[in-house]
Amino acid sequence: MSPPSKIENYIGGTYRPSAGNERFETRNPATGEVLAVIEQAVVADLEAALESADAGLAQWRELTGAERGRILRRAADLLRARNEDLARLEVLDTGKPLQEALAVDILSGADCLEYFGGIAPAIHGDHYQLGANFAYTRREALGVCAGIGAWNYPMQIACWKSAPALACGNAMIFKPAELTPLTAAKLAEIYTEAGLPPGVFNVVQGDARVGRWLTSAPGIAKVSLTGEVGTGKAVMAAAAGTLKQVTLELGGKSPIIIFDDADLDSAVSGAILGNFYTQGEICSNGTRVFVQRPVLDAFLSKVTTRAERIRIGNPMDPETQLGAMISEDHGRKVMAYIEAGKREGARLVCGGRRATVQGCEQGWFIEPTIFTDCTDDMTIVREEIFGPVMSVLSFETEDEVIVRANDTLFGLSAGVFTRDLTRGHRVIAALEAGTCWINTYNITPIEIPFGGYKQSGIGRENSLAAINHYTQLKTVYVETGKLSAPY
The missing domain is CATH 3.40.309.10 (Aldehyde Dehydrogenase; Chain A, domain 2)
Known part of the structure; x- marks a missing residue:
């Protein structure tokens, strides 16, 4: 698979030219050759992505968990079927060995989509019997979430962030690292082919200005970042202005x-x-x-x-x-x-x-x-x-x-x-x-939580733990008898 000569932002289920005229090149780390020209998203593009995500969210939330899960599992099948082509694209983008990309990068992303597609029907609240009365909780989607990726595992990270978000009924605007912009757009194409409604997963390209907008925009409910500690601190500070939920997977010296x-x-x-x-x-x-x-x-x-x-x-x-x-x-x-x-x-x-x-x-x-x-x-x-x-x-x-x-x-x-x-x-x-x-190291199956203490981050990726980060809990108390007041 060869990269396209030009990559636009993916908004509303299709590629759209940027409203601005700023472009940047992405290069093969191993050879220095230009792989593609990337269109930098500007504020008008980001606003369009948010509007599209809101529209898609309304449709996505109406589906049952089983219906959402089927779409995610279909996308997982497409990733596996295209492993070799996508792995080669990942190698061009990252400079990592082909044998690694074939064995891990795309297939681990497919595992993630399959896992969260499988548990999507089981995302629910609890029932509490309180004498003749009762209460229950609902796990509800947060809304539009922003995912900000890192350059070392572009496809895997895009899946790690989008799969739990989508399984829970959220929409996502995803910003790949500007050094590795190629495969996130391919994931967006696969989601669309699998049946994801337009706007539920958008990809916006660009530098740190895009991340800053996503982190501060009032219409975005949550930000999930994979990056270095300084960036994580900046994201957390910016998100505080609108009290966004934040998960951060940062650096280490393990x-x-x-x-x-x-x-x-x-x-x-x-x-x-x-x-x-x-x-x-x-x-x-x-x-x-x-x-x-x-x-x-x-x-x-x-x-x-x-x-x-x-x-x-x-x-x-x-x-x-x-x-x-x-x-x-x-x-x-x-x-x-x-x-x-x-x-x-x-x-x-x-x-x-x-x-x-x-x-x-x-x-x-x-x-x-x-x-x-x-x-x-x-x-x-x-x-x-x-x-x-x-x-x-x-x-x-x-x-x-x-x-x-x-x-x-x-x-x-x-x-x-x-x-x-x-x-x-x-x-x-x-x-x-x-x-x-x-007695082993760096084994991270999707079924177990991944994340750190101290300045290595906040929250956890993967496993059932991720569901807590992409839902909010609503409590409902139900009175079954006649209500009386003491005054």
Whole structure:
């Protein structure tokens, strides 16, 4: 599937040219070639999207949960049928390896639509018997919701936000990241083909100005953002003006803790997946790897050997395991962190250089990088890098590592590797993180909640927990007898 030469905003079930004349280009991160020209949404476009969403919402709310669910499941089937074409489009947009996009990006989005399509008929309130009287609650849609996506998993994030919103009877205006605008529009096409009424899912393209409008517009009831912490704070502040509901899935600097009784090969696999998958551009990555001192040398030997075997190459090559950074600016930022690690005394044991890939000379490819002899105060240990950079730290005792692992403003994820499951559960209970794993890492099936503590976010994506974020609860008390007053 080739991207269209021009991408307009998708409003009311069709593409519409922008009311303004501002355009921007989106480029292939691996080659630098222009993929498409994108029409920047202006206020008139955003107002049209909101008007369209209001009209679609009136029709969508009238459908039963079962009817809404059938449309979502039909869209899931279409995503799966077009996995290969959409995955290739995602690779052009993000620079990630094709093997990853084929296995995860589109199919996980389809899983999400199928899951929420399945539970849409079961979204209901509760009944309370109160003697002869009774009460009940209703779960009602919020209205028009705004979704603001990130550039690392464009299709998956668009599904994670839209599927629960639509299942609950809401409409959504979705803004993809300006660096990865291609596949959200394809999702909109699929929703329309599956039978979604016009306006129930609109896509508006553009930069931060679009996000600011969506966050402050009085007609929007809720904003769901995936992004970095600074953006999350700005969204929360802007939403306060109209008391919008907000869910935020933000950044992380997550710990992986490897005890000396762990299955070391599994722990190495967890550390590799938690640092180098999608070029390290994953918010939940476990980039602070704490290794108990008796197995530190063995771990470093194994993880270095594995990292050095990772195949860097053209993302479209099925054999490639590590692709391109999303942009030159981001690649330079990651390299600056690597230089800071060297400067502050961490010992580089693997990678640390920009790689050149034949036919992709304009892309920013960075070798899988591992530092050891790290200390908790180093820049590479404190700040989110969002690139293929692992910091290895040693520890002596369980109590010590818990304190150090929690010493961060973030709290998105954490992982523990140990054969002692009692200790595993005990340590996880003490860690300040919202999404945790024991003896694995970065596994996020749609059935379980995903989200963080502290400055890693507010609320949860996925699972039944998401229903609470896209509905409001109405309580109704019913008097069955004759009402009398004391005066």
